Amino acid sequence: MKYQFRLSCLLLAALLSACSSAPKQKAVQQPQTQIMPVEPIETELSANDYLEKAKQANPDRRNLYLFKAAEMWLQQQQCDKSIKLVDILRPELYVPLDISQANLIEAECLFDMGFFEQSNDLTQTITGQMGLNKRLYLLKAKLLEHQLNWIEAANAWQKVSNYDQNANQHIWPLLKKLSLNQLEQAESKYPSLDAWLELTIITRKYSADAYRMAQALSVWKNRYPNHPAINSMPSDLDKALHTDKYQPQTVAVLLPLSGRLQLQGEALKQGILAAYFEHENARPEVSFIDSNLMTESDMTAIATQYDFIVGPLEKDRIEELLKKVPADKPVLALNRINTGHMIPTQNASTDTPQPSQHYYFALAPEDEANQLVEHLLDKGYQHPVVISSANKSMQRMLSTFVQTWQQQTQYTPNSVTFESSGSMRSGIANLLEVNQSRSRIRQIENLYPNEVHAFYRNRQDVDAIVVFANAEETELLVPIIEASISPFSEVIPVYGSSRSYTQVLSNNSLRDLRNLTFIDMPWMLPNHPWQQLKHTFTRLWPAHTDSLQRLFAMGYDAYSVIPHLKHMAILPELRVNGLTGQISLDDNDILHQRFAMGKVEQEQVIRVEMD
Template identity: 35%
Template sequence: MRLKLVSLLIILSGLSACSTTEKPTKNSDSINSSANALQNQATSADAIYKLALNRTGADKIQLLYSARDAAISEQSWPLLENICNELEQTPSVDKIQNRLYIAYAQKQQNKNDQALVILQSLDGQLKQPEHFAWHQYLTASIYASQNFPKRAAPYFFRASETANKNSIEIPTLQQTLWNNLTKLSSYALERFNRGSVIQQGWVNLALYHQVYANSGVELDQAINNWRRRYPGHPATAILPEQDETLTDLAPVNIERLVVLIPQSGANQRLGDALKAGVLAALDNQNISETLFLDENLTTEELTAQFTELNPDFVIGPLLKANIDKLAQAKTLIDTPTLHLNTFDGERLSLQHYFFALNPEHEVQQALEHFLAKGYQKPMLLAPNNANGQRLIDYFNIQWQRYSETKPEVGFYNDNKDMPNTITNLLEVDKSKQRIKTVKSLFRQEVESETRSRSDIDAIYILGDAVETRLIKPYLDVNVSTFAQRIPLYASSKSHSKQIDRTDKGDLEGLYFTELPWMLNSQIKQHNLRNQYNTLWPENADISQRLFAMAYDSVSVLSDIRQLSIMPGNKFTGLSGKLSVNTSGHIERTLDWAQYKNRRIKAVQLETKQPVPLFMQSANEANSTQTFN
């Protein structure tokens, strides 16, 4: 009974993490102290609840939270439902999370029809992945408890996919999903053997257990094959641990490598840069044979080549259109592959990975630094084009997960538009108008100086190298001379080795993220850099970055399986510190540098994993609650 209660508390603590209540006000300490003092007078969930009903404002909310947790501990489901209904009347409470609690309380009372009505009413409102995962899990659990395993299965699959993709912890999800699959016939399982790679992994594992149920040796062999095909799959949690060799963590053995890059057409120059990086990296690898294919060949031609060559691993293609065409034909579905771009479709295999010089990685890194520094109001400047809009949208969406403030955003159409954009954002134009008004009131000369707004605490430039060099001086002259200097940041697009040869002065003080390969002081492979500079002294910045990316693509292959199974591990490469997320995409952490005294200096800037708003609220609430 004790073990069951502990498990229940673990489950519902995950649901509590979905809270998005408002942050406490400046008087939160006194409010929490008051709520705690009142709570100490009560010894049960019902007593705390009754105390809450006689209070108002933040005191009432804190007591209701405490009553809710106490009701869960006591497994008082009717009371939990009443408490949540009371909380629902409070404007600052997350309605979605609270209704999920009500549905859970009703499910525990066998009010399954009522619980399903609530869950169905939330369709279309589940914007946060945490809400969606728990919604799908609760719906599946209700159907499973009523012995409708086929109806429950799609909800379980979606819960598992969302939890896996977003690193959401639902402690009993995998085991409950597996128990549900064991109730399905092989015919029903075959009908579910489609969709995402997560869903197919679950179904194939269940089919193996049915087909080889009476043959332990064949079942072990089938499960080992399953592990190799689905490394890092969430179903691994329900498999017995392997004490001998951990096949999941074994390095990839590559005898024959095939590299797909553009070797014809408009992007051949990019292919040449990639090929140079691959060849440079092969000097340090134990790969017997490497073959280069033109990714612009037809699907039929490439399929025939792969059938004949039977590679152990494939790197490429580079172009999204060519990744799409091979995905549609399922040409590489059974071949471990590291694509050299992102992929928007459904991942076909857990042996497929995606590596791109994705600017969103840098935006995320800058955002995490801003939050670590406690910046409240960053200002973003970007070109008014598709790329600028995309990066600003990405920053805004991510920022809203961690902060209640909104960043200031400015788009410029061209070089001539930059001054107006900056003066409007900093409200210098309003200061000038005020000065003009004051001067009109006096005949004698009035000394004046424009003021810029004081709430902006960081500026992030998302322009290219030329644009950044034009923007920086405008910012220097439009920020009040008597105001604290606003720190300026930029992405790697602001840095050009070619332009920097003759012009660094205009960027004094600017911080920016960059590949270690592009910062000579940050790489250990000095001989490689010297050889590169000798062979290609005039190479464009994009060619240099693609060289580094291709070099890392080969170098990371032996570790890529371990990186995908053990999130948080990093590989140090020319293009940054690399890790693999649960969707198979390689994420990069770049180096920070600063323009200082007409030189580029490597710097260490504070960065840490930010706490989402719903977790901030949960942490603050938990810190004020006492449990019986």
């Protein structure tokens, strides 16, 4: 009688609104029972129907129906009710399978409700039980994806595929997000993913060579004849395999070879020529055209006379050209424009919309800021501050860094902008709250003029300092930052962009910049693989500036990347290593460079391996 009364109370509580509080109950020891095999139950039953069945069921069947009610509410996205029922039911559970099932239902609900951390914590309490493994691996896979842990998520989906072959479709997109280095490191750690990892590595190594890719895939198929991807090759990989690379016979290069941008145009031209002579096979006919002298009729003629167009550099000229060029005419513009791929284009043969073959390549300050955000987050920094000059490019970096950091962490970094060396010093002191510390010291000294021995203190929450300034300004900034750090505080790392570094730094300058870490093109750092090309460049242009040298590298990469563009558009995870960095293509057909990293140590610049 007591047992029946208790059961009725429990079911009544579950039927009440989820907002009501659970009734207080005395713990009653129940005999440990084993869950019986699940018998087919009508799918049209509601949660309330299962609760009614639980009222009439014997103790061996009661929990089954209560779990079914909780899961039905889960499916109906009424997780508040589901969690409520599980919480009421949990004190009655003693069998490990029952406890794991209750925890799994609640963890699934927490995930659906957006409480990812709590859901992840609860999964750690769930032991592998027959009948629950598929759901547990599925939940873990989703959690790992939310944490951006691509390789572990792929491994979890592989475990789900043991129960459901459809899970295989999730593995390929996740592995595509990894770099070649990450894929190769994962091979020894995730043996269950060997075949998938090898398949993904093939796409990296032979992205622009369909013939060699086909050969490598044939070997892969022989090694893994029963792999799920054999009969259902990922659509993007299949498309890349059957896509030919660009092999233009005629190339028009549109550059400002006169006027105010002539020096920049000449640097780009020399870089393109260097790459042209470096690639001996299938050299097309290349024509260099002064974009400052082009008329509208010239643009129309260029669109029809050449297989591929590189340039222009000026944004307004790019917009004018793309209005004349059909979408299926390949163009690699040497700048980005606000409207990007949205510019209306003509179609050469039909009114049917065609995928655009217009690409955009620029050395954008925003890319450097985003890379610094990514690096600092990977290093575990949480509260950086930013010091920037008032220069327009530096302000673009500052704005991008703050906005991206806020999006990633919900925290807005403090920043300061300086316009002169005087405002530089006061700005840093205010940013690190050194002035407040000095003011407090003076107040105490006024009270006890002969008895105070004090050191100022900087704010303690700052764990990294980011500098957006040119080389001369950074040379002044770093010593000021160092002097603003209390001797009792830990050293705060200082990071800079490519603008903070120049190859003509003296030993004194390098001494002032000690411990500065910065990002820059591999071409500008020591120990890169293009030493012979560097020697030739320096011999031919001994009076070059850093900016012109970077434009030379951009021109070299612009020509070198042409054969890869089609495959990069199909497989966005592909990377091409160039003088400017590791080049990738996004969904808007914009090329981005991932720069290398350098550090000033012992009056010299060393190359830093990035994670």
